[in-house]
Amino acid sequence: MISDTTKKPATTVAAARCKRDMGFTIVEMLVSMVVFSIAVVMLTTIFSLVQTAQQNALYFTIATHAARSELDRLRSTGYASLSYGTTYPFTSSLPSTLPANSTGNTVVAAAAPTYAPDSKKIDVTVTYPLGGITKTVTISGYVDPPSGDNT
Numbered sequence: 001m002i003s004d005t006t007k008k009p010a011t012t013v014a015a016a017r018c019k020r021d022m023g024f025t026i027v028e029m030l031v032s033m034v035v036f037s038i039a040v041v042m043l044t045t046i047f048s049l050v051q052t053a054q055q056n057a058l059y060f061t062i063a064t065h066a067a068r069s070e071l072d073r074l075r076s077t078g079y080a081s082l083s084y085g086t087t088y089p090f091t092s093s094l095p096s097t098l099p100a101n102s103t104g105n106t107v108v109a110a111a112a113p114t115y116a117p118d119s120k121k122i123d124v125t126v127t128y129p130l131g132g133i134t135k136t137v138t139i140s141g142y143v144d145p146p147s148g149d150n151t
Contacts (some may be wrong), residue, residue, distance in 0.1 A: 056130065059098060063126040063137040066094050070106055071124045081146045082108045082120050094126065102128035106132045111142055118145045 024032075070090050074082065088106040104126045111119035119142045126137045 030076070052131075056135075059130060059135065060137065061129055062095055062097050063102075063128055063135070065096070066104060067124040067126045067137050067139040070104060071122055071139055074106060074108075074122055074124075075143055076142065079120065079143050082122070082143060084108055084110055084120065098126075098128050099130065102126065116142070116144060119143060 009076045047068065070093070076087070086108050088108070090104040090106060091102070093106050094102050104124070106125070107123045109123065111121040122141050122143060124139045124141075128135055
């Protein structure tokens with residue numbers, strides 16, 4: 001009789017099969033829970049940062065649009081109606097989508113001599129609070145005197 005020495009005893013095979021069928025160990029479960037928790041915290045943090053950046057960009061866009069609109073409005077009033085050194089507040093006409101306590105001011109000054117000595121420079125500033133920080137958007141433009149008028 002030839003004996004097969006490669007076969008494992010039945011008890012060893014049954015024990016191995018039983019150990020395989022038991023599932024995950026407590027250590028494996030804890031490690032997977034820690035990894036999953038870290039991933040959730042990271043995703044939540046990234047989501048929060050993206051949302052804040054999106055809000056910052058929205059307020060900046062709204063403030064820039066408001067400043068450009070005010071600059072265009074002042075240009076359309078004409079050169080003669082703008083006095084040097086005058087500040088024109090336009091806080092009341094700022095969009096309501098900007099945060100509370102936002103302000104808008106326009107200052108008319110003499111243009112730099114290198115640009116055009118008779119031109120008037122208009123600096124439009126919109127200031128808005130954002131997360132404890134005051135953000136400012138400033139746009140500058142020039143209004144030239146009418147042709148032939150150097151006053």
